[in-house]
Amino acid sequence: MQDVSARRETMLGFQPPAIGDEEIAAVAETLRSGWLTTGPRAAELERRMAEYLEAEHVLALASGTAALHLALVALGVGPGDEVITTPITWPATANVVVHTGATPIFVDVRDDDLNIDPARVAEAVTERTKAILPVDLAGQPCDLDPILALGVPVVEDAAHAAESRYRGRKVGSIADATCFSLYATKNIAAGEGGLIATNDAEVADAVRDLRLMRRGDGSRYDIPVPGYKANLSDVLASIALVQLDKVERHAEIRAQQFALYDDAVAELDGVKPLARDARDAHALHLYVVRIDPERAGATRDEYQRALADENIATSIHFLPVHLLTYYRERFPDQETLPVGERAGAEVLSLPLSPAHSDDDIGDAIAALQRVHARFTG
Ligand SMILES: Cc1ncc(COP(=O)(O)O)c(C=O)c1O
Numbered sequence: 001m002q003d004v005s006a007r008r009e010t011m012l013g014f015q016p017p018a019i020g021d022e023e024i025a026a027v028a029e030t031l032r033s034g035w036l037t038t039g040p041r042a043a044e045l046e047r048r049m050a051e052y053l054e055a056e057h058v059l060a061l062a063s064g065t066a067a068l069h070l071a072l073v074a075l076g077v078g079p080g081d082e083v084i085t086t087p088i089t090w091p092a093t094a095n096v097v098v099h100t101g102a103t104p105i106f107v108d109v110r111d112d113d114l115n116i117d118p119a120r121v122a123e124a125v126t127e128r129t130k131a132i133l134p135v136d137l138a139g140q141p142c143d144l145d146p147i148l149a150l151g152v153p154v155v156e157d158a159a160h161a162a163e164s165r166y167r168g169r170k171v172g173s174i175a176d177a178t179c180f181s182l183y184a185t186k187n188i189a190a191g192e193g194g195l196i197a198t199n200d201a202e203v204a205d206a207v208r209d210l211r212l213m214r215r216g217d218g219s220r221y222d223i224p225v226p227g228y229k230a231n232l233s234d235v236l237a238s239i240a241l242v243q244l245d246k247v248e249r250h251a252e253i254r255a256q257q258f259a260l261y262d263d264a265v266a267e268l269d270g271v272k273p274l275a276r277d278a279r280d281a282h283a284l285h286l287y288v289v290r291i292d293p294e295r296a297g298a299t300r301d302e303y304q305r306a307l308a309d310e311n312i313a314t315s316i317h318f319l320p321v322h323l324l325t326y327y328r329e330r331f332p333d334q335e336t337l338p339v340g341e342r343a344g345a346e347v348l349s350l351p352l353s354p355a356h357s358d359d360d361i362g363d364a365i366a367a368l369q370r371v372h373a374r375f376t377g
Pocket of ligand 1: 063064065066089090092093135157159160180181182183192193194
């Protein structure tokens with residue numbers, strides 16, 4: 001029997017990758033094949049992901065950040081333009097807007113799922129708005145229909161949403177361009193990597209030119225645009241292909257972990273998970289709770305420290321981007337965003353990974369229960 005009254009002896013990782021012998025074998029085989037850089041495995045990943053995402057074109061890239069950046073460049077976003085985005089995201093989402101020379105316009109999120117609020121997006125659209133860049137936080141699709149109805153190109157940051165469906169439609173098949181990440185913690189992980197899914201052949205062609213200097217006929221080459229070095233290596237693509245084979249099995253494990261957390265936090269006053277919309281398929285990428293300090297007896301930061309003392313690693317998704325140093329200094333006139341700012345102080349992500357056992361999640365829950373009892377006792 002597991003002793004749930006005691007602190008874990010070793011640190012429980014927040015989101016360790018679930019890498020098995022199959023991924024190791026695939027890497028060895030790729031290395032033996034002689035393809036270190038982009039080659040047949042990257043092409044196969046694009047084909048299989050296009051099928052999986054129900055999208056006409058998928059382009060493999062070096063990172064989710066590169067995917068977002070090149071999607072914006074492909075849509076012609078540049079100096080003088082505005083791109084509307086959310087403050088509750090990884091800074092990469094806003095950084096790529098800055099890299100194009102455009103200005104990120106942060107608008108506030110909804111209180112229940114912390115995704116961008118479509119009503120506030122509508123209010124923020126101006127004649128300079130060149131794109132809208134919403135995020136599917138934790139795996140919950142953003143509310144795409146009212147955002148798309150505004151008639152402005154939408155680049156969806158689906159770094160957390162490889163398995164998501166919005167009202168029955170696969171995320172990846174809906175927005176003008178949808179960007180995924182293959183970063184080490186993601187549901188389909190290659191270590192590093194990214195994908196753009198689009199049904200727009202012009203966007204796909206532009207990204208092909210931008211991600212790598214276009215090859216000519218062997219003896220000659222030419223460049224239509226000064227491209228970026230943002231292609232995905234076959235070594236990494238071979239890992240992602242195996243992870244794609246396992247995507248459903250891994251999702252089932254995380255679903256079980258979500259269920260364990262849901263049952264446990266329902267009993268903890270002041271600890272509440274983010275809302276998940278039953279009309280959508282959630283990718284179950286992050287289990288985020290909000291810690292209400294009034295009711296939970298302590299702040300999120302105090303909970304995070306107390307859990308670390310219990311050998312439970314947690315994370316924060318996310319600190320509001322507009323409050324980070326660069327954005328505060330560069331855009332000092334940014335309005336306050338009360339919903340996002342409050343959430344940024346309350347969110348805490350609990351350990352979640354197909355590499356964890358139910359006992360591991362049991363340890364995290366037992367630690368959270370002990371910490372909660374201490375703070376509220
Ligand atoms: C919401 C979000 N957008 C973009 C990214 C960037 O992806 P990558 O790390 O693959 O560049 C991440 C994290 O990795 C993310 O969480």
